Structures are given as C-alpha cells and as structure tokens.
Amino acid sequence: MLVKKIIFFIFISLLVFSKSIHAQAPKLLKTIIVDAGHGGEDNGAVGEYEGSLRSKEKDVTLAISKKLVAALQRELPEVTTIPTRTTDIFQNVNEKARIANQYHGDLFICIHADSGPLKTGRRLIGRHMVTRYKVTYTGKGKKKKKIKTPYEVEENLYQYYKLPLQRSGTSVWIFASHKTSDKLKAIIDNEADFNIEADDSLSNNIDFNSPEMKPIVAIYAKRFQLKSINIGMLVEDEVAKTGRKSLGLNQRQVGIRVLQSTNMPAILIETGFINNEEDERYINSEEGQEELAVSITQAVKRYKNIVENGNNANVQAGK
Numbered sequence: 001m002l003v004k005k006i007i008f009f010i011f012i013s014l015l016v017f018s019k020s021i022h023a024q025a026p027k028l029l030k031t032i033i034v035d036a037g038h039g040g041e042d043n044g045a046v047g048e049y050e051g052s053l054r055s056k057e058k059d060v061t062l063a064i065s066k067k068l069v070a071a072l073q074r075e076l077p078e079v080t081t082i083p084t085r086t087t088d089i090f091q092n093v094n095e096k097a098r099i100a101n102q103y104h105g106d107l108f109i110c111i112h113a114d115s116g117p118l119k120t121g122r123r124l125i126g127r128h129m130v131t132r133y134k135v136t137y138t139g140k141g142k143k144k145k146k147i148k149t150p151y152e153v154e155e156n157l158y159q160y161y162k163l164p165l166q167r168s169g170t171s172v173w174i175f176a177s178h179k180t181s182d183k184l185k186a187i188i189d190n191e192a193d194f195n196i197e198a199d200d201s202l203s204n205n206i207d208f209n210s211p212e213m214k215p216i217v218a219i220y221a222k223r224f225q226l227k228s229i230n231i232g233m234l235v236e237d238e239v240a241k242t243g244r245k246s247l248g249l250n251q252r253q254v255g256i257r258v259l260q261s262t263n264m265p266a267i268l269i270e271t272g273f274i275n276n277e278e279d280e281r282y283i284n285s286e287e288g289q290e291e292l293a294v295s296i297t298q299a300v301k302r303y304k305n306i307v308e309n310g311n312n313a314n315v316q317a318g319k
C-alpha cells in the first residue's frame with residue numbers, strides 16, 4: 001500500500017509539472033491512425049437530391065483517407081501513419097477503436113462526409129384522367145346497400161424530387177466534455193495499450209483500475225480532450241485558409257462513439273455535405289480530396305510542433 005501511494009504522488013507531481021517534464025523529454029508524435037468512415041454494407045450518407053452524383057460516403061471517405069495517409073507519409077516520414085481500412089470493408093466502431101489502441105496511436109483522425117434531411121419538391125408535368133367513385137345508398141335498415149358509381153376527372157400530374165441541401169462546408173468534431181467518462185473507460189479497458197507520457201519506468205505493473213490510479217486516468221482523459229480541441233482548431237484554421245467554408249470546431253452532445261473509444265486525442269472531420277450540390281462535387285473531385293488532405297496534413301504538422309516543442313503560439317498565429 002505504501003508503494004502504491006508513493007507511485008501515486010510521484011505521478012501527480014509529474015503531471016502538475018508537465019511543462020518542465022516535456023522540456024526534458026517531450027512527448028513525440030509517433031503514430032497517427034487515419035480512419036475512413038463507414039465501408040462495406042454500410043454506405044453512410046448517399047447523394048439523393050435531383051442531379052446528384054449518387055455518391056456514397058464510404059467511397060468518399062476512403063478516397064480522402066488514402067490521400068491523407070500519403071500526404072502524412074510524405075510530409076512526416078518519421079511518423080508512422082496507419083489507416084484502419086484501405087478497401088471497401090465493413091468495420092464496426094469497436095474494431096476501429098481496437099486498431100487504433102492496438103497500434104498505440106498518438107492521434108486519431110476520422111474522415112466522414114455530412115448530410116441532413118432533404119426537402120421534397122414537385123413540378124407539374126401534365127394532366128391525366130383519374131377514376132373517382134360517387135357513393136350512394138339505397139334501401140333502409142338491413143336492406144340498405146352502398147352503390148359506387150365510377151366517373152372520370154382530369155387532374156394535374158406532378159413529379160416529386162429531392163431538393164439539395166443549402167448547408168455546406170467542412171466541420172471538425174470532438175467528443176463532448178460530458179463524455180469524458182467514456183474516454184476514461186477506454187483508457188482503463190485498453191490499459192495494456194496505454195502509454196504514460198512521463199517516465200515509462202513508473203508505468204510498470206500499475207493497476208489502472210486501482211483507486212490510486214483512477215485520478216491519473218481522469219487527468220489523461222481530460223488532457224486528451226484538450227489536445228483534441230487543439231488539433232481540431234488547427235484543422236479548422238487550415239481548411240479556412242483554402243477559402244472553403246469552415247463550420248468550426250463542434251461537440252456532438254449525444255457523443256461520437258469512435259472518438260470516445262480510443263485512448264488518444266481524436267477528431268472527426270465532416271469533409272463536406274454529400275447532399276449539397278457544390279460540396280458533393282468538391283469531395284468527389286481529385287482536386288478537392290487533395291486539398292483537404294493537404295490542409296489536414298498541415299494542421300498535423302503544426303500540432304506535432306506544439307506537442308513536441310510546446311509552441312502553443314502556432315495555434316493563434318496560424319503558422
């Protein structure tokens with residue numbers, strides 16, 4: 001018990017004075033996990049408005065993810081970049097999180113495409129004859145009978161179609177602050193894959209479920225959220241530099257399971273609205289996909305500099 005208490009107080013001291021620790025032994029960004037949303041039988045959102053490309057979110061996310069992996073490997077060769085999938089296969093959220101945790105990811109980037117409910121429009125395309133029935137009754141009581149007499153009327157003939165979304169742009173999402181307990185659970189459930197950011201020698205034979213360690217895990221869950229906010233702001237900034245509409249950094253109150261299940265900083269990027277005419281063509285184009293990949297890569301490079309060198313000025317300065 002005495003040994004556990006000593007370890008506990010050592011960890012608290014290390015975390016409180018993390019700035020001086022990072023100055024001596026900075027946390028390196030070694031592994032990035034890139035996740036292409038959906039896949040296989042899970043199409044995700046599909047272009048459904050009139051005149052759409054009928055594109056599927058699973059295909060868009062895979063194409064952008066492949067370009068992002070290539071850009072990260074090109075710009076950050078010293079960092080290991082691992083995609084969760086490279087083909088059209090289905091993986092549930094738990095499998096995606098397992099891959100990320102298994103490879104000791106230091107950053108999780110999930111690629112998606114947004115959508116929303118579509119309004120229905122109609123247009124007059126002609127006139128047509130419709131059979132109607134006039135109902136009359138004869139007799140009374142038990143002898144009462146219903147008589148249906150058909151007659152023809154001419155009516156307007158309409159064609160119905162889906163209208164494209166007006167909303168457009170790229171948004172970045174992080175797990176909500178009230179979901180920190182889920183992040184804490186992810187750390188505890190995957191303790192074999194969890195790396196302490198301080199002196200590794202202290203992490204041997206530590207029970208993360210013990211009362212002494214739970215405050216430490218909670219601190220790390222909160223730290224992951226702050227780092228997620230950091231990288232999210234950088235991605236939003238880099239996307240805005242391209243002139244593309246940026247919808248900012250957001251928290252989904254119902255939670256985002258894949259982000260909450262990884263024991264690392266994590267963001268989800270909604271690259272564009274697949275049911276917006278301009279956005280659908282942008283995220284399906286080689287130019288649009290490459291522009292997004294380069295923007296995200298630039299953000300990761302800035303984030304890496306902050307994590308490894310403590311240069312937080314880059315977030316505000318946009319350098």
